[in-house]
Amino acid sequence: MNPYNTNPPPSRPWWKTTPALLGLLALVALLSAVNLMLGFLVMIAAMVAVWVLPSWRWYARLGATFGAFFLLLFGAGMSGQLDDDQAGKPEARSGGANDAKAGTTSSPTTASAPELADHTGKALDEAEKDARAAGFTPSHHDASVEGRSIIMRSIWTVCFQKADVTAESVAFAAVRTGEPCPTKDGGPLPWPTMPDLVGDTYSTAVEELERAGIDLDSVTLDDVYLDIEAPSAKGAAEEGDEWHVCFQRPDEASEVTFTTTVHLDLGRWTDADLVQGCPTEKNTTYKIPANDPDHHDSDDSDGHGNGTTRDGASSASDSSSSSGGGSSAGTVHPGSFCSQPGATGVSKTGKPMLCGPGSDGRNRWRSS
Template sequence: MSRPPAPGTSRWLSTPARLGYVLAVPVLGLLNQYLGFVAMIAAIVLVWKDSPWQKAAKVTATIAAMALLGAVLPDPPEDGGRDPVARAQATTPPPAVTWPSPTPTASPERPSPPPPAPADYRGRPLDEAREKAEEAGFGVDEHNASDDGKSIMMRMNWTVCFQKTGWTSSGTKTIDFGVVKTDAPCPETDGAAVPWPRMPDLVWKTWKTARVRLTALKVVPEHHLRADTAYGNDWLPDEGEYEDWRVCATDPAEGADVTVDTWVTVELTDQANGCPEPDSDRGHAVDLPDRDDDGDPDYRDPYPGDPDRTTTMPNGLPDHSDDDSSDDGSHGGGWNCPRTRWC
């Protein structure tokens, strides 16, 4: 004969009590879905453990508890029931994966700071510019700034056109001068051709005008300018007396470069004459007409028909008399040249 279950065990619970647990599931589920879930588990355990119910009744009670809980739970969201935090994480794109840069084995060289700005030495003689730059702590170098390839000799005769600063590998500040011969114009860029002035058109200009035009080029010093006669049998008057003579030709010719080393010759003639016709086949100077062949061009010979240049004619040669009895010149013997250009 079996004993009744001890008080406090699940078998002690009556059938109405067990049904009460099952019915409590939806009530608790309305309050909190997690509390309802715990109540459902507890009700199922009470139905199946030490219950006198038939198996079919136990299954029915289990299904009823689950159905009652499901009836009171809220509908799951369309995205599968994830909470808002999960949904926000799902809609946010994952951060881009970045790989750390490899650590360099050696730190790169730091760029050298620009050297301090030196004084502007352009336009100064090279020897003076070098002295001032060295006093300022620069290592000084120099080069020909033109394309003529000439070596730099006698620095006092060269002028600074360009300057460039830098550093040596040992940290010394440097300056490099690009120079040209003194009085030469600077090239447009370092290493370009010197823009020498061109010989102007001076034909039939006066000597006074030609001299002004040539010295205005600023590359022809006064001592490099020479006046000459255009005709072989002509001569220049004393200096200052041929200011109005006219230019017939120049050497260098019109349009040629005029450099600091150029010697300019200007061929002149008295304005009473025209210029000789250029004739490359002559090979010698062209002469002015001299009808008496006495060496004086007709335009300056007061007696162009007298080849003897007698003493009775100004600028004539002394008369040579056949009478040798007297040599004092009173009878025309010997040299008698008053008022002639020969005395």
């Protein structure tokens, strides 16, 4: 090489440059979106050009080859040319020997129009699949006023459908599964509102929740007294007139959506109980004062064997047994907390109870 040669190297033709080849690859996606066959021919030309014209390394040429094929599929898929909508359409009958024998002829004007079943209440993806099989082209949108985008069709449920038999198309209006359908397409979601349950028995509260359209599976139960255990839904239902709603969340008139958890805090009493009311705050009061670790006989004894609870209700005071084996707490609730090991009591059914360590290590009323 002559070091004194300052002439620039000869330039390559524009159609052999890298920008020209990249433009040819981009043309594959553009033309395949218009016509799949035309895009396929341009893809073949682009692959040949990649391996013949530029001075690329072998792995760059291989990557460009796969890229051309991907662009073909991408362009055709975006334009819907790869959809299998036509696969489920019924085939048109053609006249043949059998028709001639029967003395009938078939024509496009006498062919029956395709029919579409009612898919209201079904999953959106299944509805669109059935619509394609019936020969319809489906579309979808949010049935509510919110106008949300539908990404995963399997978690949306059809509320309305509007079919155009002439165009063989159907539009589905859907909401997320678990949401209520609006009264009309594009209307607001009619979420149920929370009723006022404070003061009701559990049985009455369940009836009001069902009347309001609130799913009982979204309801959780808790107790309000420190010495009363929260019931299960089954247990509260069996004794529905003994459990009373003291607090509720959400408040009255609040919307209850499918993500809302309804909390009911219950207190339990019957006509035979001395305390028949809710505490001012949750988990602050012992329903049976003798269960309070800070409870003392002198605090509520009036000298006649009776006392007054923190809620102003009378209760039987503890009295020492002649044998020195503990004190008597009167009527107690099985399983509730107690403070004096060895103390005795009776359940509301008259069953003898004894204060002793429970499975959690804390003193509870147990069958003696």
